[in-house]
Amino acid sequence: MEKRARFRSRWVPYALLAPQLIVTVVFFFWPAVQALYQSVLLQDAFGLSTEFVWFENFKILFEDPAYLTSFKTTGLFSVLVAVTGLAVSLILAVFADRVVRGAAVYKTLLIWPYSVSPVVVGVLWMFLLNPTLGVVAHLLRHVGIEWNHLLNAQHAMILIVLAAVWKQVSYNFLFFLAGLQSIPKSLIEAAAIDGAGPVRRFFSIVLPLLTPTSFFLLVVNIVYAFFDTFAIVEATTQGGPGKETEILVYKVFNDGFKGGDLGSAAAQSVVLMLIVVALTVLQFKYVEKKVQY
């Protein structure tokens, strides 16, 4: 889509774009190029000399069992977050779409966790599930579960999934609700007249019509689990016990920023970039009808 009416000026458009482009180049492109460049360099232990090594860093990375484990951990984590998050929010949205009385109140109460920052969510859940003090951990002990996410890898994973899902439910809920409300009432009414009950209507009409929303949310949730959960992991398990919950973004931070292994961190960054590119392409392929270039 193009505008017919335009303004003419040699310099105004450049001046208007300048702030955005300067920030973009200085803080996005330049560092990204640096990361690419560093990913093909190998630095000795003291940072005294660097050597151009082509794809050596990537080779080392993909031969490193710890990295492959981190990949699997991230995969498992994002699938758990996406599936649980979508299921819970879909159920809530379907019922919220039904009720008439109190709908606005439910909506308000369900959407505000979006505003809580990941680090706060992490600390909150850690307090609830603290092995010695936590209220939920205490309840679990009563039903015979000895909760300890500091020792038990499975518990640690459940902890970060719970925290991540708790925060993301509100977002999914809003989009599902919007999706449900855009389904034409006439379709549902026609099915009701034909004798389809609420359950049948849900599976035969509502769910298929929600497919685009669900697919969109699936991608968004995977992106969220991959990149926006750093603070949750940092505040709760810090990748532990051992490296059992060390997701990819946390590993980059750990190896590069804390550990000082620049070559490996840069190679990891490049791999992450490729993942973002793939996910963004997926997302924009799907929403391309809404965005015009």
Place this chain on the structure above:
Amino acid sequence: MIERRPILDAISHAVLIIGVMLIAFPIYIAFVASTQTAEQAALAPISLIPGDQLLHNFATVLQGGASANVDISPVAQMMWVSLVSALLIAVGKIAISMLSAFALVYFRFPGRRLFFWMIFLTLMLPVEVRINPTYKVISDFGMLNSYAGLTVPLIASATATFLFRQFFLTIPDELAEAARIDGAGPIRFFKDVIWPLSRTNLLALFVIMFIYGWNQYLWPLLVATEQSMYPIGVGIKRMIAGGDAAVEWNLVMATLLLAMIPPGLIVVLMQKWFVKGLVDSEK
């Protein structure tokens, strides 16, 4: 409502109430813990009935640093850092995206497509994937521990630019034509036509960007190396770093509540704009 089904209605309310309770439960526990004394909050399990120490705990953390055992700045100061950064990020993002969207829509000039794609590409470069090199740029510019360092690198925004671009494209061409016939230049047109028309979008975007700014964690963790520049998120993490014995949970939870209040209020009070902003910025 398609048909009357009282049982299904009852189930709906039951499910929603359970959902709301599950969402609210952690916050309730945080609230309870923050109303107790340190000894009460260290009991296992803590009592589920609120105590009377809420204001006292708020006052303690706001003024004095949150925990006797960990040395951190007063929470009031950290909240100030968060507030200033969040406002700078929200206003900065909106300002530069609005200007660039205006340029992309209302002008034809060499490089337009290239610039568009450059802005688009930033979507694919989140902070998480370029931690080390970006940190190096910031430190080379001497921007560590400054508001500029905390905010400027975050204000480039492809989403906001696209949002404004989409919106500008829906503004009728006749307005720009009329403005040109009347002799208005681009700046005048922006000020008198575009700006007033954009208010709704502006507010919606502001709500989303404020929350985004307030909730930053990884970036300030890198840039703020001095305590005086810690935003609240980084501060909270520091408070629990001492291990179980050293943590005064009542104070930590009071700080948590304080950290949640500003963005929470914005979502609840500006819900309409919030929902619009959230839905729009994903298009």
